[in-house]
Amino acid sequence: MTLLGLAAILLQFIGTLFVWFDTERISYAIQPGRAVLTDDPKWKAWRYNKSKLGFALLFMGILLQAVYLFAASERQTELRPEFILAIATVILAGVTAWMACETRSTAKTATKALALEQMPIxxxxxxxxxxxxxxxxxxxxxxxxxxxxxxxxxxxxxxxxxxxxxxxxxxxxxxxxxxxxxxxxxxxxxxxxxxxxxxxxxxxxxxxxxxxxxxxxxxxxxxxxxxxxxxxxxxxxxxxxxxxxxxxxxxx
CATH class of the missing domain: 2.60.40 (Immunoglobulin-like)
Structure with missing residues (x-):
């Protein structure tokens, strides 16, 4: 495996971790039937609130993997496994970008809902x-x-x-x-x-x-x-x- 392929896998791994940490924070906060503590110091650690960075790293890793697989196919137009996998990786990158937008929208909605839940009236x-x-x-x-x-x-x-x-x-x-x-x-x-x-x-x-x-x-x-x-x-x-x-x- 070349350095380019290893970098792609590493970026995807780190990006996925950041997304997972932020998903854990949001899921904890919006559980029904329980008081929400937004000032809990647990969620102020450096690894939380990094979903944007996580999706960016994940997207970059997928693109790097696509470049790596295209290079591995040696620019041949025949349907070699590397070429098919490269095309699938590009499609996956697009799906990941769409998921990032949807997740961000959901997070904003959840944040507004939490603010309303905690608003004194x-x-x-x-x-x-x-x-x-x-x-x-x-x-x-x-x-x-x-x-x-x-x-x-x-x-x-x-x-x-x-x-x-x-x-x-x-x-x-x-x-x-x-x-x-x-x-x-x-x-x-x-x-x-x-x-x-x-x-x-x-x-x-x-x-x-x-x-x-x-x-x-x-x-x-x-x-x-x-x-x-x-x-x-x-x-x-x-x-x-x-x-x-x-x-x-x-x-x-």
Whole structure:
């Protein structure tokens, strides 16, 4: 075997190893039913994330092998085994190039899917209220709560920056809270209550219109992918036989 033939085999072997290592990394990350750890130091070794280099070496090795086999056929047009093998090798090189493109496309899709799987998603779900009524039908106080729902697949940490609540031209706003945040598990929700808004004298004109503004930020548990959100809700309070009914509209 000449040096050219040996080099072709060596390039194909090394290229195949690089492709195999990266395939192992991707296969590990996209297994269903298991948390994905993209920051695992195991996958930061030099031999991983080298699929491009692997396919390039593999393709070069196949082309070198084709050149070697063509040279071995001594430029004869008769169907000698070396000539047939050379043609097959060229076809294999084309197939390998096509596989490289398809694998790269699949890897990009898998990467995007992983990013979506690990993206924290926290948003407004409902407006909660607690009211205190007087006699006759009057509203003495109202307490407004913002329900936040974790629609993602990873736990989310959140921190409230400010909340303001207004009803019937009376405003309560604060940026200091006894508890300014917390942690919400996937598929779960939490309610952040604002301080009680008291009316003096009690509110007697209905329906009464109000609004709430809620500024908060959230991230994954490591503090990454930080998002700052402002929620705005308008609501209307109307009296009923059993108390008060609140109808709300999420405007932002």
């Amino acid at each position: 926290l948003g407004f779900r409902d407006l909660k209220t607690q009211t205190t009524s007087g006699m006759p039908t009057t509203l003495e106080s109202i307490r407004v709560g913002i329900e936040l729902f974790n629609a993602g697949r990873v736990p989310v940490k959140f921190k409230v920056k400010s909340v303001s609540v207004a009803l019937a031209n009376q405003l309560a706003s604060t940026g200091e809270f006894a508890s300014s945040g917390g942690r919400v598990l996937p598929g779960a929700s939490t309610i952040f209550w604002h301080s009680t808004l008291t009316f003096k004298p009690p509110l007697s004109t209905f329906p009464a219109n109000g609004n709430a503004r809620f500024d908060y930020e959230y991230s994954d548990e490591s503090g990454g992918q930080l998002q700052s959100i402002t929620e705005k809700v308008t609501y209307t309070v109307s009296p009923t036989q059993s108390g008060f009914y609140v109808n709300w509209l999420h405007v932002d």
